[in-house]
Structures are given as structure tokens and as C-alpha cells.
Amino acid sequence: MSVIVFAETSDNQYKKSSLEAVSYGKEVATKLGSKVVAVSIGNAGNPESLGNYGADEVVTLHDAAFAQFSPEAYAAAFASVCKAHSGSVIIISNTYSGKSIAGRVAVLLGAGMASNVVDYPEIGDQFLVKRGVFSGKAFAYVGLNAPVKLLAITPNSVEIKQHAGTAAVSAFAADGIAASKTTIKETNRITGKIPLTEAEIVVSAGRGMKGPENWVMIEDLANAIGAATACSKPVSDMHWRPHSEHVGQTGITIKPNLYIAIGISGAIQHLAGVSSSKVIVVINKDPEAPFFKAADYGIVGDAFDVLPKLIQAAKSATAQ
Amino acid sequence: MKVLVCMSVVPDTTTKITFNNNNTEFNTAGVQFIMNPYDELALTKALDIADPVGGTVTILHVGLADAEPAIRKALSMGATDAVRINAAATDAQFVAEQVASYAKDKGFDFILTGRESIDYNGGAVCGLLGAMLDIPSINVITQLEVSGNTATIERDIDGGRETVSSSLPFVASAQKDLCEPRIPNMRGIMAARTKPLAVVEPISVTNHSSYQRFELPQPKQGVRMISADAPEELINLLRNEAKVIN
Numbered sequence: 001m002s003v004i005v006f007a008e009t010s011d012n013q014y015k016k017s018s019l020e021a022v023s024y025g026k027e028v029a030t031k032l033g034s035k036v037v038a039v040s041i042g043n044a045g046n047p048e049s050l051g052n053y054g055a056d057e058v059v060t061l062h063d064a065a066f067a068q069f070s071p072e073a074y075a076a077a078f079a080s081v082c083k084a085h086s087g088s089v090i091i092i093s094n095t096y097s098g099k100s101i102a103g104r105v106a107v108l109l110g111a112g113m114a115s116n117v118v119d120y121p122e123i124g125d126q127f128l129v130k131r132g133v134f135s136g137k138a139f140a141y142v143g144l145n146a147p148v149k150l151l152a153i154t155p156n157s158v159e160i161k162q163h164a165g166t167a168a169v170s171a172f173a174a175d176g177i178a179a180s181k182t183t184i185k186e187t188n189r190i191t192g193k194i195p196l197t198e199a200e201i202v203v204s205a206g207r208g209m210k211g212p213e214n215w216v217m218i219e220d221l222a223n224a225i226g227a228a229t230a231c232s233k234p235v236s237d238m239h240w241r242p243h244s245e246h247v248g249q250t251g252i253t254i255k256p257n258l259y260i261a262i263g264i265s266g267a268i269q270h271l272a273g274v275s276s277s278k279v280i281v282v283i284n285k286d287p288e289a290p291f292f293k294a295a296d297y298g299i300v301g302d303a304f305d306v307l308p309k310l311i312q313a314a315k316s317a318t319a320q
Numbered sequence: 321m322k323v324l325v326c327m328s329v330v331p332d333t334t335t336k337i338t339f340n341n342n343n344t345e346f347n348t349a350g351v352q353f354i355m356n357p358y359d360e361l362a363l364t365k366a367l368d369i370a371d372p373v374g375g376t377v378t379i380l381h382v383g384l385a386d387a388e389p390a391i392r393k394a395l396s397m398g399a400t401d402a403v404r405i406n407a408a409a410t411d412a413q414f415v416a417e418q419v420a421s422y423a424k425d426k427g428f429d430f431i432l433t434g435r436e437s438i439d440y441n442g443g444a445v446c447g448l449l450g451a452m453l454d455i456p457s458i459n460v461i462t463q464l465e466v467s468g469n470t471a472t473i474e475r476d477i478d479g480g481r482e483t484v485s486s487s488l489p490f491v492a493s494a495q496k497d498l499c500e501p502r503i504p505n506m507r508g509i510m511a512a513r514t515k516p517l518a519v520v521e522p523i524s525v526t527n528h529s530s531y532q533r534f535e536l537p538q539p540k541q542g543v544r545m546i547s548a549d550a551p552e553e554l555i556n557l558l559r560n561e562a563k564v565i566n
């Protein structure tokens with residue numbers, strides 16, 4: 001029996017969410033008295049390093065079939081490692097790539113699956129996992145009954161824990177992986193920016209910013225405090241900002257440590273996507289804006305007056 | 321061309337979520353149920369592709385009879401016909417098993433789902449279906465063109481976008497940006513009344529999960545207001561009290 005973790009990479013580096021997944025795996029393995037096997041598919045920097053986060057073993061797979069990310073090939077290969085190592089709990093990050101393999105892996109293993117998992121499982125008579133439902137408006141505790149359980153963990157849900165151990169690295173040859181029926185033609189990554197879904201700090205703005213030209217201030221504040229940028233739905237609908245920044249019930253659900261909302265009214269659909277943020281700051285010129293009810297800190301004021309001062313304050317603070 | 325679109329029926333986005341029976345049941349009193357917003361996108365895209373070539377688009381829902389208004393809405397948007405698999409959907413795996421069993425020998429050229437249903441947020445059905453039917457699954461797509469036996473698809477990836485090509489058949493999940501949802505017109509609404517809606521009995525499947533209880537997020541302790549003239553106070557609090565910035 002073992003806990004198997006999919007260690008997702010980006011540019012041949014393990015993602016922060018993968019380190020969280022390995023730490024999560026270690027916690028579960030300790031409760032179950034089993035070991036953690038991290039699985040690294042394709043080229044990745046240094047597999048041994050996963051030992052620092054709790055992996056007992058790292059299995060690497062190198063094959064021409066894995067040069068490109070393919071949900072079919074990656075899921076098939078990952079599932080064969082899970083079988084070979086008798087995986088009973090399977091951990092994947094709840095990212096776009098993670099989710100694109102999670103369902104396939106669950107079917108290949110006959111596993112019970114829970115996505116959007118936000119905390120460690122309760123393991124007793126039942127294996128109970130906490131997952132976000134209703135787009136962040138609530139949580140559900142789901143019992144997984146099948147012998148094999150697959151959990152897709154929302155980034156930023158658990159802390160990365162350092163471990164002293166070293167991981168034994170071995171190569172795995174996955175046989176019988178069918179040629180993929182999909183081919184990647186082109187990949188465009190937004191470079192030099194923190195991906196919104198992984199960001200610990202997010203600066204977000206709404207219609208109160210009046211027009212796209214004023215996002216310079218939002219970017220400046222984000223840069224000063226190391227944040228990713230986000231926006232409300234109307235802002236992306238009007239193409240002031242790309243839709244990938246739209247947070248809320250019909251956009252992305254995020255749970256950063258800090259969410260700063262500027263010129264956003266706090267409609268229920270918007271709150272749904274951001275209310276799991278640990279700390280919420282609201283800046284709005286209307287003291288009656290509903291968002292203040294969901295905030296930890298608030299400033300009533302005109303964004304065009306407050307932002308320059310705030311950016312200045314953030315810059316001098318970080319310069320210290 | 322034959323297309324299948326999967327539809328879930330969810331509480332309206334303005335719904336205030338509450339629970340009954342010791343937090344074990346979602347309280348549906350006064351809740352209005354709607355077609356899942358992402359499924360509107362999936363259906364619209366399917367129609368945009370199938371209509372010009374005289375193809376058909378079947379809308380499929382796994383659920384009970386109370387979903388019929390939402391199914392009629394999909395028909396009024398332009399779906400050719402509808403299928404309801406007569407079982408309460410207990411989880412994504414149950415739904416995918418039902419859909420796969422229905423679709424496996426029907427020769428659909430492709431299947432679309434929504435990126436996620438906004439109630440249980442599984443985002444799982446697309447991948448599950450792909451594996452059950454042994455066809456490619458491409459999630460969070462923002463563009464789709466079908467030409468001959470190949471589809472060109474743009475999809476969101478973590479921190480960017482990519483373009484993939486896939487052979488048919490495949491299953492893909494609709495993300496915002498794929499299209500603007502169609503609004504039913506009067507003619508569509510009239511036509512929908514007489515379009516076929518088949519009710520199919522479910523296959524029996526083993527349940528992999530069970531919802532035990534629900535919980536609402538902890539309410540905030542109350543907001544601490546800071547003067548608009550002293551933003552440095554905010555930075556100070558975020559650094560030293562909340563400890564969320566360096």
C-alpha cells in the first residue's frame with residue numbers, strides 16, 4: 001500500500017502546487033502508516049528534491065510519448081505506476097493539467113474520486129474529505145468508499161512542509177501506452193507573471209476602475225507586493241482584462257492568503273469565487289458596498305486617490 | 321454530424337446557500353434551478369458547428385423530472401432532441417457512467433460538457449467520460465473548429481493557453497470565451513414544446529462516494545476600517561498583524 005502523488009511540472013520545474021501535493025501525501029501516509037511515492041513524468045529538474053517535502057521514493061518516466069503533455073498518455077502512465085506500487089490514495093493537484101488527468105486516472109484505477117479538496121482527510125471508519133462546493137459558498141464532507149481513493153487538491157490549501165528525508169529515485173518503464181490522438185500545435189504561456197490560481201497574494205479590480213488604461217495602478221500595486229492580478233466579470237466581459245483573470249462563480253475560484261479588491265461592489269457571484277481567501281481587503285468609495293461585510297480590512301475612498309498612496313507605502317515598506 | 325451535449329441543472333447564481341437536517345441536505349426551498357451556465361456555452365458551440373452542416377445536437381441530462389424546464393430551455397436554444405436519464409445524480413462518476421453507457425454505441429462525432437457544474441464543482445465529467453469511452457478528453461476549451469475528421473481546439477492551461485488538434489470522436493469541456501450563450505427566441509420556445517424528450521432508465525452503478533454533511537464558511541469577525549488618508553497603516557497591518565505580506 002502506498003500514497004502516490006503526481007508531481008506536475010512547468011518548464012521542467014516542480015510547481016509549488018506539486019510540493020503541496022507531496023506534503024499532503026506525506027501527511028496522509030503518516031496516518032495510514034504507508035509510504036509516499038512521487039511520480040515525475042517527462043523531464044524535470046531534480047527528482048531527488050521531492051524527498052525534502054516528504055516523498056520516500058520518486059519514480060520517473062521518460063519516453064517520447066511524454067515530450068508533450070497529453071491527458072491520455074499521462075493518465076495511462078501514471079495509472080500504471082499507481083498499480084505497480086499498489087497505490088491506495090492518489091494525490092493530484094486541482095490545476096487545469098491535474099484535472100485533465102484526474103478523471104481518466106480514476107476510471108483506469110476504479111478509484112473513488114473527489115476534486116476541489118481543501119483540507120486533509122479525516123480517516124476513521126470512513127475516509128472523509130472536505131471539498132469546496134457551490135463555487136466557494138460552502139464546503140462538503142464526502143466519504144469515499146472505493147478501496148482506491150483519488151483526491152485532487154486545490155492549490156494553497158495546505159502548507160508545504162519540509163522533511164529531512166531523501167528520496168530514492170528510480171526509472172519506470174510504462175508499457176503499452178497508446179499513441180496520443182491529440183497533438184499540441186502551439187503553447188502560449190503568460191511569462192513574467194504569477195499564475196492567478198497559484199498566487200498567494202491577489203490584487204483585483206472592478207468596474208470602479210473606469211477603464212483598462214487605469215490598470216497601470218493595479219499592476220504597480222501587484223508588483224510592489226508580489227501579487228497576481230484578477231478582475232470582476234464585467235471587466236473581462238468588456239475586454240478591459242483577459243478572461244483568465246475573471247474570478248467568481250462563473251470564473252476562477254481562488255483562495256490566496258491575501259485578496260485586495262478595488263472598485264468591486266461584492267456581488268454574491270463575485271464573493272463566491274474569493275471568499276475562501278484568508279485575508280480580504282476592500283477599497284471602495286461607497287461605504288455601503290456589500291463587499292465590506294466580507295472584508296477583514298477596509299478603506300472607504302476613491303481608488304484614484306488611495307492607490308497612488310498605497311503603492312508608495314507598499315514600495316517603501318518592501319524597500320526596508 | 322451528431323453531437324451530444326451534457327447538461328447539469330444548478331441553483332441560480334444569486335442563490336444564498338443553506339442546509340437542512342443538521343447540515344446534511346441542501347435546502348432547495350425557494351431556490352430557482354437553471355441550466356448550468358457553462359453548459360449553455362457548450363450547447364451554443366455545438367449548435368454553431370452542427371447547424372450549418374445539417375447536423376443534430378442532442379442534449380442529455382441525468383436527473384429527475386423536475387429538470388424539465390431547464391431541458392426545454394436547451395431545446396428552445398436549438399437542440400434537436402433531449403434525453404433525460406431518470407436518476408438523481410449522486411456524483412460525477414455516477415453521471416459519467418450513465419452518459420458513457422448511453423453514448424457508447426450512438427456514433428456521436430463529439431461530446432461537449434461544461435467546464436464544471438457550479439453546484440458541486442467537480443470539473444470531472446469530461447475526463448471521466450474520455451476514459452470510459454476511450455477517446456481524447458480536452459478540458460477548459462476556449463475555441464473549437466471541426467473540419468473533416470479533425471478538430472482544432474484552443475484550451476486554457478495553467479498560466480496560458482494552448483492549441484491542440486484531436487481526431488474525432490473526443491469529449492471537451494466548455495470554458496468562458498468559447499462563445500456567447502444563445503438566447504432562445506420566440507420561435508425556438510414554440511418549437512421546443514414539441515421536440516422529442518426521451519426518458520431513459522439508468523444503468524446500475526456502484527457508488528464511489530457519499531455526501532455526509534455540509535458546512536458554511538466561517539463568517540468574518542467584522543471589518544477593521546482604515547482611513548483613506550493613511551494607506552501606510554494598511555500596509556503595516558498586513559505585514560505585522562495579518563502577516564500576509566513581507
Ligand SMILES: Cc1cc2nc3c(=O)[nH]c(=O)nc-3n(C[C@H](O)[C@H](O)[C@H](O)COP(=O)(O)OP(=O)(O)OC[C@H]3O[C@@H](n4cnc5c(N)ncnc54)[C@H](O)[C@@H]3O)c2cc1C
Binds near residue numbers: 231247268286357
Ligand atoms: C449568471 C451570473 C454569473 C456571474 N458571475 C460572476 C462572476 O463569476 N464574477 C463576478 O465578478 N461577477 C459575476 N457576475 C456579475 C455580478 O453579479 C456583478 O454584476 C459584478 O460582480 C459587478 O462587478 P463590479 O463589482 O466590478 O462592478 P459594479 O457592481 O459596477 O461595482 C463597481 C464598484 O466600484 C465602486 N467604485 C466606483 N468608482 C470607484 C472609485 N473611483 N473608487 C473606488 N470604488 C469605486 C462602486 O462603489 C461599486 O461598488 C455574475 C452575474 C450573473 C448574472
Ligand SMILES: Nc1ncnc2c1ncn2[C@@H]1O[C@H](COP(=O)(O)O)[C@@H](O)[C@H]1O
Binds near residue numbers: 329358432441
Ligand atoms: N446530472 C448531469 N447530467 C448531465 N450532465 C452533467 C450532469 N452533471 C454534470 N454534467 C456535465 O458535466 C459537466 C461538469 O460537471 P462536474 O464534473 O459535475 O463539475 C457539466 O457542465 C455538465 O456538462
